[in-house]
Amino acid sequence: MKERDVCEVTCIDSDKTKRVLPLVEKSNIVEVTKIFKALSDETRMRIAYTLTLEEELCVCDVANIVGATTATASHHLRHLKSLGLAKYRKEGKLVYYSLDDDHVKQLIHIAFEHQQEVSGRR
Secondary structure, three states: OOOOOOOOOOOOOHHHHHHHHHHHHHOOHHHHHHHHHHHOOHHHHHHHHHHHHOOOEEHHHHHHHHOOOHHHHHHHHHHHHHOOOEEEEEEOOEEEEEEOOHHHHHHHHHHHHHHHHHHHHO
């Protein structure tokens, strides 16, 4: 018989729900969701991961590494920047991007570590 992964009866722990619900309601879930949506795009994740491996890269290098045109890479980098995940600096005619801070790097590294652990369990 197949095991069901849902409760078979309704049983609500009111102490836990009263404690957790206000925390969930006052959190900024919509903004955090935008971060994960941005990273759910394969090209943007490639770009973000690339920027965890190299502190800073110009748009041309990013495009070359991820196999995209400079226009495509620029578009994705601007999107990452608009969400506060990346930052840039201009030097002459070149634009260099890096991840905004260590939190972004940690988020990406943790995602890859988790993926490796899950793959190892299969």
